[in-house]
Each structure stands twice: as C-alpha cells, then as structure tokens.
Amino acid sequence: MAEWTPKLVVAAIDFGTTCTGYAYSLTENYKNRRLKIMNEQLWPGRSEIRGQAPTSILFKPDQTFHSFGFEAEKQYKHLALFKKEKEWFFFKHFKMILHHTENLTLETDLESANQRSMKAIVVFTAALKYVADHVYETIKRTHGYMDKSNIMWVLTVPAIWRDSAKMFMRKAAKEADIRGDQLLLAVEPEAAAIYCKELAIRIVDQHGRNFLKHFNPGEQYIVADLGGGTVDVTVHEVTIDGKLKELHAASGGPWGGTTVNNEFWKSIEDAVGTETFAEFRLEDQLGWIELDQEFEREKRSYGPKTEGTHTFRIPPFFINRSKLNRADIICKKHDNSDNSIAVMQDHFVIHATKMKEYFDTAIDKIKGHISKLLQKEELSKVSLIMLVGGFAESRVVQNKLRCCFEAKHVFVPPEASGSVLKGAVMFAHNPNIIAERISPWTYGVHTRKVFNKRVHDSGRKVTIGGKEYVNKAFDKYLEIGQSVVVGEDSPCHIYRLINSRDHLAFWKVYKSEKKDPLYCDDKGVDHIGDLVVKLPADKGERNWKLELRMTCRGTELEASVRATDTEYQFEEKTTLKFLRSDFDYELVPGDVFNE
Template sequence: MLLFCSVLVAAIDFGSSDSGCAFSLRSDYESDPINTIHTESLGGNSSKTQKSPTVVLMNPDGEFAAFGKKAEQQYEELALDDEDKKWFYFTRFKMQLFTKKGLNKDMMLEDINGRKMKALDVFACCIEYIKNKVFKRAEEGVSNLQEDEVHWMITVPAIWNESARQFIIAAATKAGINPVLLSLVLEPEAAAVFCKYVAIRSSKDGKEAKLEVFESGSQFVIVDLGGGTVDITCNEVTETGQLQEIYHASGGPWGGNMINLRIWKLIRSVIGNATFDACMEESTYLKLCMLKEIEEGKMKMKSNEKATFKLPFEFSNKKIEYKGAEIIKDKIHIDPDVISKVFEYAIEQVCSHLSKVLARDETRNVKYLLLVGGYASCEILKETIKKKFNTYDIIHPCNNPEMIVLNGAVIMGHESRPIIGRLARYHYGLAVPSGLRIIPKKETTMHTEFDHEPTFLPLICKGTPIRIGKKVAQYSFIVTSEELTDIEIGILTCEDDKAPSSIAENSCNKIGQIVAKFPALIKNSKMTIIISCDETEFKVTAVIDELGHSFSARCSFLL
C-alpha cells in the first residue's frame, strides 16, 4: 500500500447492487483493527442495512440530485407524478465496465428510460458524494483534518481488466481524490484479509473461530458472491502471516443480478409478455416496485418452498394459464420446481467454475471455502454449494457477509503488504513500434527487426508469480529513427496456455499502451524500459543511457 503516514484510511465499496463506505483512524487501528472501523450510512433514515443501493439520480440538466435510498425514494415520487421521464436514473451500471469492450473515457451509460450520459460523469458523481459523506463524518472526530491526510481505498472485482481499473481511477480523480492518495483493492483479497483478522480476534477473545484456516501453510478459496460478478481467489498463508495466490483470480458475471433478470423474465412469461410490458412501460413507478420486490424476495427463497412476489394492483387475481404458477389477490405464487430452474443456470455457472478451479494441481491442498459478498446470503445458493462441495469446510465468516469486503479494504489501507504476490491471469507482452530495435538478451534468440511480424516481447507469463513492488521485466532498445520524442509501446495479453511468438497471432489482444515523452533522441541512442507492478497497476520507468536520466512513463488502458 501507499508509503505515507495517513491520519485516516477511508474505503469505498462501490458495488453493482449496493455500495458502502467506512473509515478508521490510524491511532485507533493500532489498538483494535476491527472494532474501531466506523461505517457511514449512505441510505438515509429509512435504510435497513449499512449499505445503500448503487443508484444515482440526476436532474434534467444532468446535475447530481441524490444517491442510494434517497435517489430511489425521490425518483418514485417523480414517477407517481409522471415527472420521471426528464430525469436521469441510473441503477446497476457498474457491470458495464466489465462487459464493455474498448472501454474509453467517452463511454456512455443508458439510464432506466434509455437516456444517455457520459459514464465517467456518472461514476464520478457517485464517488464524490460518498467521499464527501465519509470526510464530513471523519471531520467530527478529527479536528482540522486535511484531505491529504486521508488514504482512500476503492474496491474492484479481481476479474476486472486493466481498462476498467484505470477507468475507476479516472472517475475517482474527477471526483476530487488525489490519485497519489488512492489505492485500488481487489474485493476477494480484502475479504480474505478481514476474515483473517476476525478469526485471530475471536481466538484471542476466547470465542470459537476457524483459526486453522489462517495458520501458516494453510490454503483456502474465497468465493466473493456479489451483485454483478463472482470472484474466486485461491490463497496460501505464508510464514509471516501474509497471503499469496496459489492460482490466479477468476470468475464471471454470475452474480445476484443474473437471478433478478431471470425472475423478471419468468414473471413476464407467466402474466403474458405483451400485457406485462405494456404495464411496465406505462408506469415507471410500478416497474420500480417490481424490481425492488424481486431483489428482496430473492434472498428469502429456500429450496423446496414456493416463491411469492407481490404484484402491481393491475395484475390482481389475473387468470393465467401457466403450469406451476398462480395469482391469488395481489401475489404471484411459483412452485418450487419452477423457481429452482431460475436459479439452476446461474448457480451451475458458479459451481462448475469453482469445480474446475478446485480440480487443478495448484489447489489440491485447499480445505476451506469462504463465502462472502451480499449474494452469499441467498439461501438457495448456500444450500447448493454446501451440497456440491461437502468434502470442504464451508465457512460463512460473519452475519453480515456484504460488509466483509468493505471492512477488509479499510484494514488493507493500514497494512503495508497484506498481499505479497499474485499470479498472472494472462500472458502479458509488448509490441514494439517502428523507430525502436530490441537489444536481444544473451540467453534469447528473439527477432531484432519489426518490419513484418513484430515479436511478442514477454512481460509476465500466465500463472507466474507477480511480486508486488518488484520488477517484472526489463528491455533495452536502440533508436533507429532520426528523431524520436514520443514513444507508444503496445501492451498485449494472451489467454492461451502457451505464450505467442508473434503479435500477429489471433490470440493476442491489445489492452493498452506505454506512453513516454522524451527530449528528442538521436539515432542509435539507447533506451531501457523497466516495468514493475504495484497493488493493481503496472508502473513503467524509461532510462536514457546517454543522458543518465530516468523518465516516468504511463500505462494507458483507456482507448
């Protein structure tokens, strides 16, 4: 983490479904890491949980109006008065950073009514609102608190690519957070760190705890079940108590939102597509009520029990011809075998992927599965995982699984190196442009010319350890053009097990570029590029041998 003496660490867990924020003072943390974390409610007076829906309302001029529960309530009032169409209402929009290809700063988001706004502005408004809430609350306990005394942490899914991570940094910067004082935290890693501290604390207090999960040499899997994504990380506890990956992070878009969508489609089919659509299009208010009913009802469902949802008055006692469902008064009752099929596909995606991860040689000594995230509260999901993975010790670390990532992010902000290494998810490499010629290393036979099929210069091989803060690759080049001031070196990835030899291969994907500006370099000048990796990003230094100077280069992943 950042090497500066912050007075306070503040974390923002910006989720697909719900968001939260928390902070703790460094002085308090040193005496009690767990119980001194303060959570700031974003949901207003009527909020039932410590987190708030990731919903933002913007006025007709595109200016911020409300966030979270307040945004929901205000928009419902607008919808009742038929004044909602001119306003912007964004919900469950975080996943677009995962699904969008060619992510850039000009990307647009569609709101609930199809109106568009720049995604960067929407994300920045949300982060700024949360940042200001946290800072105002923290000021009550710390007199004369300055913004440069706060270390900010923002959580991101482990399976997000470099473009999505850089987008969040850009949004946070636009929101007023100094990027020098900002760290991104991978959600399952934050969960692992928090679970470790809770287990150690419970053991010291004489309470029962699964402390053996975090003994030196122990291996475990974190299954972070969120609203948008499911992240799976495999970790081992080192002799120093730090965590390192034993298999690279993986997962997919199989979170709780997938269940919501499938329930929506089922109810739509039961009532009749045309009838249901007409009602939802006519009344935004009824649509909002239906979405909320599905979200809340999903978490309560149990296997072998009927699922019940309250319907809009317009559908009360509606006669239907759908086997396995009936409408009585203002509620739809769905038989267990029908509703189980809704969950079946999404849960099978999670279980199938988890089975593949646990079948690998690298994870053969794993004994524990830790389920965290808001979706981990879903009864049907928990029952299925327990049944399919009954040879493992399955642990639900606390009663509020949705708060684990947030609290873990706060702890990580106080620790210098809670995670000492990760494994590369892909092969990473460079594509060298014209104007440069590689100086081959003695032990390699790589091509030195780049006229036809440029060589894939490897940075990190898939599955190899990435030591945080350590150099991952270094290459030297000769300048072949008469004058060179701007250099752009492509950054490539490949998911194949075997690294490509040429960037012309179909399996290579350009994900970004290294951009560096120098004083004009004359022909035959020598330049060295040194690449390292911090918590979540690549860092690049360029050295001009003749000048004896080092220049910082930036990695740009937003096209």
C-alpha cells in the same frame, strides 16, 4: 497507483452493483486493534443505522446530480407516480457496464432506466463524489475536523475486471476530487482474504466437535466473493511471515445476486410477452421499481426450507393493458404446477419451487467454477472455502455450496457483505501484506526483433538499415501462471529508438492466454493499452537506448523506463494507458527495436 504513505485515516468505498458501502479506521487505532474498523452507516433517506445503500443515482433533466441511494429511489418513485420522470435520468445496477464493455472509453454512454443516455464517466464520477463527501462528513462528525489530505482512500474493484475498467474508476475518482496519490485499488476477493485471515473461525470436525481455527502458515483457502453483479474467486496461502501468497489467478464471472433478479424478469417477460414487457419497462417506471423492490425483499428472505408461494402485486400497467385488449394479463396458458406463474386477485403468484429455479442459474455457475479449481493439482491442499459478499448471505446459496463441497469447510463470516470493506481498509494500512500474485495473462509489448529463420516466418521479414527484422514481434515480460513477487521488477529489456517523432517512445501492450506468443497480431493476442514515455524535446534527433522494466505493485501493472544516449540520460516511472480515449497521439508501430 499511489505510493503508500501513512495517513491519519484510511477510508474504503465498496461501490457495488447492487449496494454501496464504506468503512474506515484511524491509523493510530489500527496499530493496536486491526479489526477495529468502523462500518456503521447512516445514509440520507434511511432513519436507522444499518447496512449499505442501494447503488442508485438520479440526475435532473439538465444532467446535474440530484441524489444517491435511498433518496434517489424515493425521489424517482415520486416522479414516476406523477408521470414527471421522463426528462430525468435514473440509473440502477449500472456498475456492470464496466464488466461488459470491451472497448471502454471516456465517451462510453450509459442508458438510464427510462432509456435515456448519459456519459458513463459523468455518472460514476457523481456517484463517487457523493459517497466520498458523505464519508468525509461522517469522519469529521465523529472525530472532529480533518483535512482531506490526511485520508488515504481505497476503492474496491472486481478481480475479473479488465485493466481498462480499473483505469476508468481511477479517472472517475480523480474527477471526484480524490487525488491519485491518495488512492489505492483493492481487488475485492483479495481484500476479503486479508480480513478473513485475521479471524478465528469456528469449525465443526467429523466427530461433531466445535473448535476455533486460526490461519497458520501453510494454510490454503479459497475466498469466493459473491457480489451483486460478479463472482470473484481467489486462492491464497499464508506464508511463514503471515503474508498472503496467491496460488491461482483470480477468476470468476457475472453470476452475482442480480442473476436471480434477471431470471425473475425473464419469467415475467415470458408470461406477458416480449412486446408488452418492453412497453412496461419504458412506460411504467413506478410499477417496475416497486415490483423490483418487492422481489428483492422476497429474494433476501427466501431460504432452503421455504415452502408455499410468493405473491407480488401486479403493476397497474398490465391490468390496464389486459382490460384494454380484453385479454388475460398473462397471454400464455399456465397450469397450476409448481413451475408456473399464476394470477390471483391482481397478484403474480410464484411457487417456492419456481423461486428456487431463479437461484439455480447463478449457483450452478458458482459450483462448477469452484469445482474446476479444486481439481487442479496445485490447489489440492485447500482446506477451506470462505463465502463473502452480499449474495453469500443468502441461505439458499450457503446451503447449496455446503452440500456440494462437504469435503471442505465452507464458512461464511459474520457480516459477509462487510468482509470486502474491512479487508480493503486493512490492505490500505499495509499493502505489503500480499507477498505474491499469479499473473492471469502473458503480458508483453510490440517491438521489432532481429529475424531468426529458425523461429520467425520468412513472410514477415523486413530489411532496415541493412539488417533483417520482423515487425510486430511479441516481447514477453510476464507469463500466464507465473508467480510474481509484489514490488519486484521484471528483468530489464533493452530497446533502441531511432528517429523518434514528436519525442515520444511508446510500446503497445498486449495480453494473451498463450505462454509464448510470437507475434502481436496472432490469434488470441489482444491489445490492451499503451506505454508512453515523453523524451526531452530540446535534444533533437537522438539514438536512444531504452531500458524497460515492469512490476506488479499493489493491484496494477507499473513500468519504469531509463533512457540514455551518449550525452544525456533520464529515468521515469510511467503509467500504462488502458482507456482508448487516453491515446491522444498517433501510434506508429515499429519505431522501437529490440536490442
């Protein structure tokens, strides 16, 4: 990650599954008014200043960028109306590929709405470049010309993402002309926690009295970031110096607002049949977009007291198909109960009770997850649950969670969807505001260790140079659940590198839910990346002594290596490589010996 250096402006981009937004503040203003953060947004294709733009992007047939956000959706609908969309590439809700893809690489493909493929890195890079350029032009228009080198960028990422997904976003940002030394990554719920800490929130006590509550030292609170794709939950305590201490590793799952949309589409698929639905998704892009937009509007307006029915115009595809086959639009019989989908005058009619069911899947997952957290002894003093993110603005979600957690204060800040952005700006102004984090995994590296018959399996014993070792031993640096002081190095581990090939020292990096894995190939131990150090090529074969330290600085793991022999020494910081396509060398485990 970038070393923090003061810049004239901090600009944050929240690249979400459903929507994308930005916020920024001048460093000079931030010194005196921390909450003075600009996040009014005027996006092309939208006449009024309002909230975020849809995370939709359109590419021409030659895979060059065409448009983003409102403009992309408008243009793609126009293409679909005249049946010209088949050679174009339109992507919507594409961020979730980074959450779902385990073996993410720069060659990973992304499927468009009309089932055509492009490289995911090309799509993300184009989107980030467009948004960053738009933000830059907004800053210049408002405050006058400013060189790009005077901007510190901060990009928000879900807390539950793999390290490979975070590295992927860094790669895309670099390709989008955002320099690595001008980029910070901010964990979304953590950013929201930073912003929420600065608020004076209105609380109603058990006697019905209103009062303002500030976050004092010792205060413990949960922040649940309910986004479009994912739900991220963090728990923090305010320290005596006003910083934040993480009490539990960030957690969550893919239970965001698009879960509701997916349930709606499942019910339509069930109604019309899988084969017909698949043909509709491919052949009637205009109908799909318009129905999706109609449902999104109804979803956002739906409340806990909403009664009656919701109507959606049936796409012409289904009407034409039913006439062609001389069959009903909905092949299955549906009664008039509240849980059915009816057809009336070319409209799908869905009862409010059915609409409620669409929300239940996501809400039940969120409730269950937070309930499990609150049962933990170390979180028994949590007094407040903050709901942020776009999905948190749903009145149904708010009502259900308040009813479920009556013993706690459930609070939704004004502009819940903007809390992450504002907190990300504050984090970039002062990354040291996070004092401690909890390690979500046990992290370690591969090495050869001296064989110990009381610990190691005899079947793993190898003899090298007259000494007995075990291969693929797990050398632990951080333990799951361990409190890690941000910026503090782990204890130094010392290794020997013998007969280095290609003048490279490397360690395979592993993670595990176990506290003390013995071997890197144990069940539940996963290879997540590599740590590589290039040794001086002009020094010939040497017996290097390597001192390795890891640290949590900001939101990412970093490492430093000091290499010495009898005549030479050097020290460097190195980046952990989490993307498989970064591995442009042959890894031969066992070159590194634990001393």
